[in-house]
Amino acid sequence: MVEPRLSRGLRDLLPDAMLARQRMIDTIRGVYELYGFSPLETPAVEYLDVLSGSAGAEAQGQIFEATNPEGEQLGLRFDLTVPLSRVVSQYQDLIFPFRRYQVSPVWRADKPEPGRYRQFTQFDLDSVGAESEVADTEIIAAMCDTLDALDVGPYLVRFSSRKILNLLLEYAEIPQSGGPAVFRILDKLDKIGLGKVKLELTSGYTDESGAPISGLGLSAGQVEKIERFLKIKADSRSEVLELLRALFGGVDNAQQEIDVVERISSHLDALGYESNRVVVDLGIARGLAYYTGPVFEAVLLDAQQFGSVFAGGRYDNLVRRFTGRSIPATGASIGVDRLLAALVELDRVEQRKTSSQVLVSAMDPALMGEYLQITYELRRAGIRTEMHVGKPKRLGKQLQRADRLEIPYVVIMGSDEAQRGVVTVKEMLVGRRKAVEVRSHDEWKAGRFGQQEIARKDLAKTLRLLLDG
């Protein structure tokens, strides 16, 4: 015997999880198609060198490796952006800008943690070949429209630009090569607070568990400049940008880079995406390794512990390793599993165990054909219907199934109903509500809760009304 089991970090998505998830994916797809993006699918497995070159040394350990029968080294994709850059490099006769969406699982050999799995699904939206910040604007607007369509409650999209962070390095007189280390610390601002960020930028400290955190060794003057940058806050995007212009007054090229962000902001203003949901937040850093321009991320304000559920940015250099030249690209990615987990936590998704709306029960073997007729009549009327497919046995078992699967209606027809040309429709919820007050089983059985008899010919019409009502 083999023990049925999954390797760590992997999980099954049972029907109740899948129903909510598929509804979510359908909603997102609807918004992306409204924007005129087109679908793309790529294989889960790629050549290892196609995957690994872009990611830097630390990514290597996170790739699940595989081989094919020819003995070639392959790996499972760890994001959808690298396969996209392969595709746009490989099919140069695509019509650019290539605007695509893709929803697919990706694999990372990380240590699994709550809400974090080794296989998870991303839903990406990207424009490849568009240099203009209009493309970035569209991505941010699509993020808002998607979150609205998903009815996630209050959220905030924050954006900034990787180039502004590079200007910060210049302003604080930190060599560009020190950028990643500095940004990684700034990225923790929300989590650990300004005090610890400053310590980590300078001398380091020892945390509560006694673990030493080493510092970067920046000078007090440098840290003060960084702090001044981080403290830029204002009610509107344009005020933030004005303060930034003032702070970076003496930095070369600063005004042009700020102009880019300003143009995105004013496009968003013109479209009605205002500072109540899209803000310029200079503290956001994002993944950093391949972003070259604007970066964005969205958080749900009532579920901030889930972090950013939707994030992205501009990455103009990613295809260079395939083609030798840069193609501008910008996009964003939804962590489908993380966002769904947040919505479940917020009780903002309907959780069902089946899509069935009606169960047609079967009691009398002689009426099997009739049960099938009823079932298909309902299906052809667009009502999601299942029929009792086992032996026609105890009605109680069949009602129990409807109860457990939360199927709202059961159609009951025995020989007496059949003779009279009627069927019984039972609304399960009524009995479920009554159950708390009913004491004796006889009373429960005799109650026939939520049942009504209707003419056989009116069945589909009646159920349609009940379901729509």
Added chain:
RNA sequence: GCUGGCGUAGCUCAGUCGGUUAGAGCGCCUGAUUGUGGAUCAGGAGGUCGGAGGUUCGAAUCCCCCCGCCAGUACCA
């Protein structure tokens, strides 16, 4: 990766000075009720005590190694 805690039935757990046949609650199955899902009652199934090795007349219990899970911490293109 590091530190600590924990692994006993589908789930939550009890059971260690080593001692007969490893228990409970919930859940599941069957019946009371072959036309009524809740409740109740009766009966039943379900265990390599995480795995391998060791000590012992005897190990769920003690020792060693490994694996897994949980919490914190680090990392996360």
